[in-house]
Amino acid sequence: MADPSSYRPKPGQIPDSPGVYKFRDQHGRVIYVGKAKSLRQRLSSYFQDLANLHQRTRTMVTTAASVEWTVVTTEVEALQLEYSWIKEFDPRFNVKYRDDKSYPSLAVTMNEEFPRVQVMRGPKRKGVRYFGPYAHAWAIRETVDLLLRVFPVRTCSAGVFKRSAQIGRPCLLGYIGKCSAPCVGRVSAEEHRELAEEFCDFMAGRTGTYLRRLEQQMRDAAAAMEYEKAARLRDDIEALKRAMEKNAVVLADATDADLIAVAEDELEAAVQIFHVRDGRVRGQRGWVTDRVEEVGTAELVEHALQQLYGEERGEGVPKEVLVPALPDPCEPVQQWLTERRGSQVSLRIPQRGDKKDLMATVQRNAQQALVLHKTRRASDLTTRSRALEEIAEALDLDSAPLRIECFDISHLQGDDVVASMVVFEDGLARKSEYRRFQIKSFAGQDDVRSMHEVVSRRFRRYLLEKQKTGEWVDGDGDGDGHGEGGGPGSGGEVAGGPIDPDTGRPRRFAYPPQLVVVDGGQPQVAAAQRALQELGVEDVAVCGLAKRLEEVWLPGEDDPVILPRTSEGLYLLQRVRDEAHRFAIAYQRNKRSKSMRAGALDSVPGLGESRRQALLKHFGSLKRLRAATVEQICEVPGVGRRTAEAVLAALAGAAPAGPAVNTATGEIIEEEGTAGPVTVPTERGNSS
The missing domain is CATH 3.30.420.340 (UvrC, RNAse H endonuclease domain)
Known part of the structure; x- marks a missing residue:
């Protein structure tokens, strides 16, 4: 345990200007990052009587061995630099929200030649349009199933798409009209991308214009006595309306807002976010965090805004963000959000009307999430602490x-x-x-x-x-x-x-x-x-x-x-x-599997490890490689005709009728198509 006075800066060293500071431990690891309007006042608050500090703040300053800072010009720059350093160093003592569960989103891979609609979790990728997050993956699939009737965008994986293109036949969705089948050339890449963009526009809330256009097309088809076309358009309109009904209307039309609520106690805090687009709740998510430092609701809201919008750009940041408490000061955070959106963002506390009522609903969800989380985790925290203490006592360690x-x-x-x-x-x-x-x-x-x-x-x-x-x-x-x-x-x-x-x-x-x-x-x-x-x-x-x-x-x-x-x-x-x-x-197992798969090619002169792996990756198995022609083998980068002939000759003498055997271990290799039981020698780790 370090004495904070041992690394306290000398009087006059700390500037009285905005900046960001880092505490490091004895091994040079960054354990805390913070920002301040005045570095001198903020850092001085850490170097006081330890009895006056919050328990976890006291733990942080006694774990640290040094402090350093960077001066910036404005508080907006300090906010941006703080976010960058928290993402870079992942400090142990910073407020880090973690999802109380994994929320799926509806993603459209606009970065591909033929965009794909799919359910996606995890970090966002560049060039992909996201909608949500949603509470359940099945809700996304139900919505997509209704929309594919009108927007037949592909939903298949890359492997299925490639396979259909090779055999010249679409998958089942192509036959039943829920995919435009770009894999077999029914539509061009440009036409398929236009479908994907219309799908994205509809999911983004621009539904009224599209529905009116379909209704006009239905009336025109009926007037022209094209009744089958009119009936199909009528069914498309009903499918879109059913998809829209799945999201409850809670605010006035064209309202785009995120509502953030915080429920907290002395040790933990829970955050709930409702994403409202076009007046409808399009998604919901929740976070929980340990209150590592003594921070209030305003600071928790500020950290939540950083995590929520730190990677967002453009429409990912709504026009309006409603919060239970405003960060102090509010102007730098609002300016930061405005810069990320590219247009003005309103950050405020709802005072009356439907938005205040919806905020109360979000607050109830946050409170329930905190109670549920503490119920699940209380015994777990106690158990882990007791386990570490028992290990320290049994092994006679100075600390856990x-x-x-x-x-x-x-x-x-x-x-x-x-x-x-x-x-x-x-x-x-x-x-x-x-x-x-x-x-x-x-x-x-x-x-x-x-x-x-x-x-x-x-x-x-x-x-x-x-x-x-x-x-x-x-x-x-x-x-x-x-x-x-x-x-x-x-x-x-x-x-x-x-x-x-x-x-x-x-x-x-x-x-x-x-x-x-x-x-x-x-x-x-x-x-x-x-x-x-x-x-x-x-x-x-x-x-x-x-x-x-x-x-x-x-x-x-x-x-x-x-x-x-x-x-x-x-x-x-x-x-x-x-x-x-x-x-x-x-x-x-993984290492042994690679060596066994390439074992039959060891005898081929001039064929090194890299080209053996390239052959197996290209064909997928020795069985397919054995059935390939010399010309097909030559398609693999780095393999010439003479080498291809040597590969086929080596495989021809490898007794394809029976299973391959690893000569080093005697293990039977199960290739694709091999039937019957496979005997594998005992694998083991260290035992005593």
């Missing part, structure tokens, strides 16, 4: 291990030896920071040597970065790519420092855990401890969890620590160990 890293070794009878590292922070998995290792030395089934190598590699990189000038700079990785969850790119098993020079994104991996857990018993624990001692790392605790009796082993101890079977600490260690084992097995 807020960051735990677990290592596991996996191989198949000594071949394809790999390792995994999983990360748990505050008792929760951080999949974006998982890492995978390929064991470089020939360790075979020697799990102890493998464990020593993996721990050494992880902490050697940490120390190399730490020895530099205090800035965490990325280095060349020596691992095998990133882990689950889209973590930092191919920087090996250890990402560099907070900033990746290639992407400009932060690396959150260059700081040590409080506890290293290894999957195994005394030998594995001794190997991990020896690796840390050789590197001079003394402030990281090590333990091992043996599968046989679920014993916790400590370095240098002849007897294990036995935690009660009902212990929450033991349960957390088991979850960490099992997750590391699962991640290692998944990597080992």
Whole structure:
């Protein structure tokens, strides 16, 4: 625990001007970002008697080891820079809203040659039009099903679209009139894009003009005695009206507004947003957050506006934003929203009428969401805190291990030896920071040597970065790519420092855990401890969890620590160990699968690993590659006619009637079309 007075700036150093400030911990990790109209007044408020600070603010300033700031010209610039830094560094102590559930949106991929309508979740992509979010995916599908009668835009995946184009026949939707079938040339790319734009216009609320046009076309068709056309247009109009009825009219026509309500208590806050377009509620979403710092409703609203509109441009920001409390000051936030929309945005508190009544409804939803969230999470928070405390007590640690890293070794009878590292922070998995290792030395089934190598590699990189000038700079990785969850790119098993020079994104991996857990018993624990001692790392605790009796082993101890079977600490260690084992097995399987699929092509002279993988990716399986002609194989980039002939000759002698066999392991490879049972040798991770 640091003393804030040890890094407090000297009197007169802090400027009395607008700016943004960052608190960093002892490892250089940004833990809090804030903005201020006056940096001097705001930062001075942190360096006072700790007893006067909010509990979580006190935790933040004692965790920090330094503070720095950047002066800007206006408060709008401070707002923009604060948002950019929060997105870049993901500070632990900032207010971070998280969805209480995943809300789907209706997306139209206008960035493709033939736009596609689909249900989409997750972050927004450039060039895609979004509508919603909606409470349920089935609500989107019902709406789309009604609209496809009038706007037959494609909804199929890229694979189905490509397949239909190859065989010259549309899918079922093309036959029943719910797709214009651009895959077989029934409409041109321009005509299909026009359909997609009309679909987007209708979803954006411009419905009146289109309905009047269809009604006029229906009357003209009836006057011309084209009764079948008139009946079809009548049915189209009814389908559009049914789709419109699914969204309740709550405000006057042409009203575009977002209503934001906040329900809060001392520890958490819930935010609910209603998206009203053309007077109808088009979508709803909710967030919850921990109140890490002592902030009021106005500050919570400001953070919600940043997260809601930080990535939005143009029509994504409505003309009117209704909130329960205005940020202080309000003008910079309103100007920021106006710049993002490109036209004036009204940010205000509803005072009377329908908008105030609807705000009360949103507020009730926020209050209910907070109650539901606390009911679901109360026991979970208590359990995780108790588990960390029990681990600290059992292992005689100075404090609870807020960051735990677990290592596991996996191989198949000594071949394809790999390792995994999983990360748990505050008792929760951080999949974006998982890492995978390929064991470089020939360790075979020697799990102890493998464990020593993996721990050494992880902490050697940490120390190399730490020895530099205090800035965490990325280095060349020596691992095998990133882990689950889209973590930092191919920087090996250890990402560099907070900033990746290639992407400009932060690396959150260059700081040590409080506890290293290894999957195994005394030998594995001794190997991990020896690796840390050789590197001079003394402030990281090590333990091992043996599968046989679920014993916790400590370095240098002849007897294990036995935690009660009902212990929450033991349960957390088991979850960490099992997750590391699962991640290692998944990597080992994937690695082995790639090597086996290309095994039949190993004997082809001049065919390297890259071209083997290119062939398998192009054809999908050895069966299809075996049935291909020389000309078809030559279509693969980098493969000439002589190589193609050698490939066919090698496959012709590979006994296509039976299953392929990996000669290294004796494992039978199940190719496409192979029938019957497949025998696979036992795969395993490290066991004790």
